[in-house]
C-alpha cells in the first residue's frame with residue numbers, strides 16, 4: 024500500500040473518531056436526589072418516596088441483601104475502572120411533579136428536552152399511532168394514548184404506577200423471568216429500580232399501535248435503573264420500542280436496566296431497541312456503562328419473542344437479550360447491529376434456551392467496529408434434554424473499519440438432545456479500498472460509500488424494525504460515521 | 510475543443526513507472542480502441558484517468574473539457590462524466606444494484622445542479638435501460654455483482670454506464686469472457702448510447718468486438734506508450750500478425 028493511501032486511511036479513521044455525539048446537551052431542571060450512596064436506608068427511602076406497598080419493599084430489601092453477597096462479573100471481554108457504588112445517586116426525580124395526568128401538565132422544559140431529542144412526544148406524532156412513555160432519569164413523565172389503549176383493556180403505564188394500580192400482576196410477574204439472584208446488576212436493579220414501563224396485553228388482543236419508551240439520563244452521577252415488564256396473555260400481540268439517549272458528561276454513568284417479557288400461549292412480543300447513550304469522547308473519557316439484563320420467556324405453546332437491537336452508544340455495553348423457549352413450538356429471535364467506535368467496548372449477544380419440543384431460534388448478529396473499539400458477540404444456544412427437534416440458526420458477521428479495532432465471536436453450544444439441528448455461520452469482512460474506489464468511480468464520496476455499505480450490511484436487522492424506527496436507526500448509523508472523510 | 514487530451518503522461522505504481530509519456534486526444538463523437546500486449550499499461554491508463562490513488566502521476570497533463578482532470582477527486586471525475594467499466598468489477602455485499610445506482614445518479618445530478626430523480630422516474634429509467642442491455646430485472650434488487658457470473662458482471666458495468674450517461678467512458682476489456690450474444694449486447698449498448706457529444710475508449714484484445722463497435726481510431730499501447738495509431742483496419746492487422754512487427758517498426 025502506498026504512503027498516500029495509508030494516510031488517507033488514517034484520515035478516514037481519525038475523522039470517524041471525530042464524529043460527535045449529537046445529543047449532548049444538559050437540561051437544567053430541578054431535581055430531587057436521594058443522598059449519595061447505597062444502603063438499606065436508601066432502598067427504604069426509594070420505596071417510601073414511591074409510597075410502595077409492603078411487598079415491594081420486602082422484595083427490594085431481599086434483592087439488596089443478596090447483592091451484598093455478590094461480586095461484579097469478570098468474564099465479559101470489557102475493561103473498566105472499578106465502579107464505586109457508594110459514589111452515585113440512586114434516586115433523582117424532577118421536583119414537584121406529583122404525576123402528570125396528561126401532556127399539558129408536563130413541565131415545558133421537560134417537553135423541550137424531548138423535542139431536542141426529536142422524540143415523538145407531541146400531538147402530531149400521536150397521529151402516527153405511537154404511544155410514548157417517556158422516562159426522564161428515574162420518573163416517567165408522561166404517558167400518551169392511554170384512553171385508546173384502555174378501551175382495548177391494555178395497560179401501558181409507568182411501572183411505579185402499576186405497583187399501585189395492578190399490584191397482583193406486578194407481584195406475580197416481577198422477577199419471574201429475571202430473579203434478583205440472576206446476576207450482580209440484576210440484583211442491584213431489583214433493589215433500587217426507580218421506574219420503567221409496564222405493559223399488559225389481555226387475552227386475544229392485538230395491540231393497535233406500537234408502544235414506545237424513551238429513556239434519557241439527565242442528572243449527573245445518577246445510575247439509571249429502569250425496570251420493564253411486559254406480559255402478553257394468550258393469543259395477544261404487542262410491538263414495543265425503546266430508544267435511549269444521554270447527555271454528554273465526562274464521568275461515567277452506570278445504567279443497569281432489567282427487562283422481562285412473558286409470552287403466553289400463541290402470544291407474540293416484538294421488542295426493539297435503538298440505543299444511543301453517550302459513548303464517551305474520542306479519547307474514551309466518559310460515557311455510559313450499559314449493563315443490562317433482558318430476558319423473555321415463551322411460556323405457552325406457539326408463542327414468539329423477537330428482540331431487535333441497534334446499539335451505537337455507551338462506552339461499555341454488556342447485554343444479552345435472551346429467550347427461554349419453554350412452550351412447545353415456540354420461537355425466539357435475536358437481531359442485532361452493534362456498532363463501536365473510538366474506545367467503545369461492546370460485549371453483546373443472546374441466549375436461546377430450548378426447553379419445549381420443536382422450538383426454533385434464529386440469531387442474526389452484525390458487529391461493526393471502527394477506531395480502537397472492541398466488539399464481541401457472545402451467544403449461547405442451549406438445547407435441553409426434552410427439546411426434541413429443536414432448531415437454531417445463527418449468523419454472526421463482523422465488519423471492520425480500519426485495523427486498530429477488534430471483532431470477536433464467542434458462540435457457546437450446549438446440546439443435550441440429539442434430534443436438534445444447529446447451524447452457525449460467521450464471517451469477518453473489511454471495507455476494502457477497491458470497493459470504496461468502485462463507488463467513488465460512480466460519483467459516490469467515500470463517506471457516503473461507507474454509509475451505503477454499513478447500511479447494506481445491517482439491512483437484515485434494520486428491516487426487522489418498525490418503519491419509523493428503521494429510518495431513525497439508519498440515520499443513527501450514518502451519524503456515528505459522520506465526518507468520515509476530509 | 511477536444512473532450513479529453515492526454516499529454517506526455519507518466520505514471521508509476523510503488524515507484525515502478527508504467528506509463529512512460531503517453532499522448533492521446535479524443536474528440537466528442539469519437540470511438541477509440543486501444544489494443545496491446547498483457548501488462549503494457551492499458552488498465553493502468555484507465556485507473557489513472559479514473560483517479561485511483563495508488564498510481565502516482567509524475568509528469569504530463571490530462572485535460573477534460575478544459576479542466577485539469579488530475580486535480581479532481583475520483584468522485585468528482587465521475588460526476589463530471591468520466592466512467593470506467595472495470596476489467597474486474599468488485600462485489601459489494603448488502604448493497605442492492607438499485608440503491609447503489611440511485612445514490613450514484615443523485616450524486617451526479619446534485620453535481621450538475623439538478624433535482625434528485627423521484628422514485629418512479631428512477632424505476633422507469635432502470636427498467637428501460639435494463640432492457641437495453643438485456644439484463645433481467647431481478648438483478649436490480651440483488652447486491653451489486655454478488656454471485657453474478659463473469660459475463661453478468663460485465664453486462665452490469667454497461668448497464669451502469671447506460672444509467673449514468675457519461676460523457677467519456679473507458680471500457681476495460683468488457684468483452685473478455687463474454688459469449689458472442691453477450692458481446693453483441695454490450696456493443697449494442699455502446700452504439701445506442703453513442704451521441705455526437707460523448708466519446709468512448711475501448712480497451713480490448715480482440716478485433717471481433719470492433720466488428721460491432723466500429724472505432725474511428727485504433728491505437729497500439731506497448732510498454733507504456735502509444736506506438737502506433739490507425740483506422741479500424743489496424744485491428745485486423747494486429748489480429749493476424751500480433752504485436753512484434755509494430756514494436757519492431759517503432760524501434761526502427
Ligand SMILES: Nc1ncnc2c1ncn2[C@@H]1O[C@H](COP(=O)(O)OP(=O)(O)OP(=O)(O)O)[C@@H](O)[C@H]1O
Pocket residue numbers: 522527545546547548549550551552553554563596
Ligand atoms: N497494483 C499493482 N501493483 C503492482 N504492479 C502493478 C499494479 N497494477 C499494475 N501493475 C503493473 O503494471 C503493469 C501494467 O499493468 P496493466 O494492468 O496496466 O496492464 P494491461 O495492459 O491492462 O494488461 P492486461 O492486458 O493483462 O489487462 C504490469 O506490469 C503490472 O504488473
Ligand SMILES: [Mg+2]
Pocket residue numbers: 551552553596681682
Ligand atoms: Mg488490463
